[in-house]
Amino acid sequence: MTTAVLGGGLSGLSAGYYLLRRFGNPLTIYEASPRVGGWIRTEARKDRDFIFETGPRTIRPVGVPGANTLELMEELQLPLKPIPKSHVAARNRMLYAKGQLCMLPNSPRGLFGVKPPFTQPLYKALLHDLATGSTLAKNEDESIYSFAERRFGKEIADYAISPMICGICAGDAKEISVRFLMDGLFEKEQKYGGVLKGTLYARFKENVDEKKEGLFDQDQPKLYAQALQEKWAMYSIEGGLETLPCAMRKYLGQRDVNVQLSNQCKNLTFTKSGVRMSLRNADVPVDHVVSSLPAHKLAPLVKQQHPSLCEQLLEIPYVDVVVVNIQYDGNLLKQDGFGLLVPPIEKLPILGVIFDSCCFDMNGNTVLTVMMGGHWFDQWFGHQPSQKEILDTATKYVGQILDIQEEPKFSRVHMLHKCIPQYTVGHKRRVESIRKYLRDYKLPLSLCGAAYDGVGINDVILSARRQVDAIPRF
Numbered sequence: 001m002t003t004a005v006l007g008g009g010l011s012g013l014s015a016g017y018y019l020l021r022r023f024g025n026p027l028t029i030y031e032a033s034p035r036v037g038g039w040i041r042t043e044a045r046k047d048r049d050f051i052f053e054t055g056p057r058t059i060r061p062v063g064v065p066g067a068n069t070l071e072l073m074e075e076l077q078l079p080l081k082p083i084p085k086s087h088v089a090a091r092n093r094m095l096y097a098k099g100q101l102c103m104l105p106n107s108p109r110g111l112f113g114v115k116p117p118f119t120q121p122l123y124k125a126l127l128h129d130l131a132t133g134s135t136l137a138k139n140e141d142e143s144i145y146s147f148a149e150r151r152f153g154k155e156i157a158d159y160a161i162s163p164m165i166c167g168i169c170a171g172d173a174k175e176i177s178v179r180f181l182m183d184g185l186f187e188k189e190q191k192y193g194g195v196l197k198g199t200l201y202a203r204f205k206e207n208v209d210e211k212k213e214g215l216f217d218q219d220q221p222k223l224y225a226q227a228l229q230e231k232w233a234m235y236s237i238e239g240g241l242e243t244l245p246c247a248m249r250k251y252l253g254q255r256d257v258n259v260q261l262s263n264q265c266k267n268l269t270f271t272k273s274g275v276r277m278s279l280r281n282a283d284v285p286v287d288h289v290v291s292s293l294p295a296h297k298l299a300p301l302v303k304q305q306h307p308s309l310c311e312q313l314l315e316i317p318y319v320d321v322v323v324v325n326i327q328y329d330g331n332l333l334k335q336d337g338f339g340l341l342v343p344p345i346e347k348l349p350i351l352g353v354i355f356d357s358c359c360f361d362m363n364g365n366t367v368l369t370v371m372m373g374g375h376w377f378d379q380w381f382g383h384q385p386s387q388k389e390i391l392d393t394a395t396k397y398v399g400q401i402l403d404i405q406e407e408p409k410f411s412r413v414h415m416l417h418k419c420i421p422q423y424t425v426g427h428k429r430r431v432e433s434i435r436k437y438l439r440d441y442k443l444p445l446s447l448c449g450a451a452y453d454g455v456g457i458n459d460v461i462l463s464a465r466r467q468v469d470a471i472p473r474f
């Protein structure tokens with residue numbers, strides 16, 4: 001069976017890895033740009049002993065998706081850099097709200113005091129949940145903001161959930177589906193009439209649930225067991241996260257998988273015997289294609305033969321993010337931690353700041369990443385500001401929030417256009433409908449990647465594995 005993968009980002013490379021394992025060669029991965037990795041990009045400043053990550057920087061070793069990624073890391077023998085749960089970067093997460101830097105509670109004791117930006121002890125939010133019955137009809141969807149407000153009150157929705165959504169998809173919690181991050185809690189609420197009630201009731205079933213996913217019934221990956229034992233909160237890779245796609249490309253290349261860079265797929269034509277892909281210099285027929293492309297990039301490729309599929313794909317919205325990496329000599333941070341998020345209710349042009357040099361050793365440098373834009377990109381950056389204006393905005397807020405007044409020694413501004421999909425209300429049903437369309441028309445096309453089954457690194461790797469496993473054998 002001849003297979004091909006569209007896209008050489010992490011999901012496409014993972015699809016290549018799992019296709020090779022299941023069907024062997026011939027297998028080709030087509031990537032439009034001259035490099036692999038997609039949004040994963042590390043800029044190493046070799047002369048200065050620090051790195052800038054322009055996309056992701058950490059991976060969570062949690063649950064089946066986390067275990068699956070660690071299995072891949074083990075196979076690739078990558079040198080991981082764990083951050084244990086006791087590390088300051090795992091314990092200290094901050095908000096900038098009401099004009100001050102606020103530390104979020106990191107232990108059960110934190111539920112009982114009143115700490116800004118909250119005006120009530122957090123346990124009251126739990127009482128609110130206990131006192132409120134379930135109010136939505138079964139199996140519906142709603143925004144994560146409205147769910148949090150219903151269950152825990154407006155303060156939690158504004159100062160806990162909304163910034164969390166900014167720190168995962170740069171989105172507006174008022175539009176993002178509750179099923180994006182709280183599918184389980186939502187289901188429990190609907191089933192048992194409350195989040196807390198449902199969580200306590202279902203707790204004893206947790207191990208059963210993990211087994212149900214069926215991937216690691218026999219043995220857990222060794223690295224996952226190690227991560228559990230050593231209580232890792234998250235990890236990166238020596239040299240930065242781009243080490244992962246580079247290692248995958250090498251691994252696949254050594255096993256005769258053809259990874260073609262700068263070869264954009266321009267059209268897909270479904271034929272009686274498979275698919276014809278229009279590529280740089282030729283039309284190539286294959287039996288089955290796995291697309292890892294962002295939904296808005298796949299849409300035009302199927303438009304000619306399947307306009308309604310194209311329209312459904314275009315219903316998955318994306319947002320732009322501005323990433324500003326900055327470096328200063330010496331340690332200038334007065335407060336250590338992972339970083340800070342700015343709740344959207346503050347109406348500031350920044351989404352948050354990550355303290356890279358607190359998470360990982362940067363040889364005495366202070367390295368920060370300021371993230372801006374997202375759902376509010378047009379409002380703040382729609383006038384196409386210059387790189388200097390953007391850098392000035394980032395450093396202004398670093399000055400105001402972190403009291404770092406000096407100019408950065410080194411900086412980079414990146415505009416990430418349509419970099420992160422938004423799982424808005426109804427996303428789950430949209431994806432089901434897209435996949436149903438492929439089944440109904442018996443199209444030899446599988447879809448994986450950040451557009452469909454989760455936006456994190458673990459999610460896109462697992463998405464590739466599941467989609468490859470679901471391809472019927474010829």
Ligand SMILES: Cc1cc2nc3c(=O)[nH]c(=O)nc-3n(C[C@H](O)[C@H](O)[C@H](O)COP(=O)(O)OP(=O)(O)OC[C@H]3O[C@@H](n4cnc5c(N)ncnc54)[C@H](O)[C@@H]3O)c2cc1C
Pocket residue numbers: 006007008009010011012030031032033036037038039040054055056057058059060263264265266292293294297321323416419420448449450451454455456457458460
């Ligand atoms: C700013 C930012 C921070 C993030 N932080 C984290 C984090 O800390 N932890 C975490 O787990 N996740 C994080 N993520 C998410 C993670 O980076 C993504 O989920 C993941 O990289 C998506 O991989 P992908 O392969 O699905 O898509 P992509 O990376 O978008 O890859 C798709 C590839 O397809 C190629 N392509 C497009 N069109 C064509 C075509 N017609 N033909 C051939 N190739 C084509 C593109 O060039 C690209 O290489 C972050 C994302 C962003 C943007």
Ligand SMILES: C=CC1=C(C)c2cc3[nH]c(cc4nc(cc5[nH]c(cc1n2)c(C)c5CCC(=O)O)C(CCC(=O)O)=C4C)c(C)c3C=C
Pocket residue numbers: 058059060166167168169170233234321338339340341351352353354371372374420455456457
């Ligand atoms: C503290 C500041 C943070 C900013 C600013 C931030 C921006 C940002 N993040 C994404 C996408 C993802 N981030 C993810 C994980 C993650 N992000 C932060 C913090 C900030 N993110 C933390 C602490 C974590 C780890 C999560 C945890 O341990 O609880 C992920 C992966 C989520 C997962 O399922 O594992 C993604 C995806 C974007 C696009 C962004 C831009 C504003």
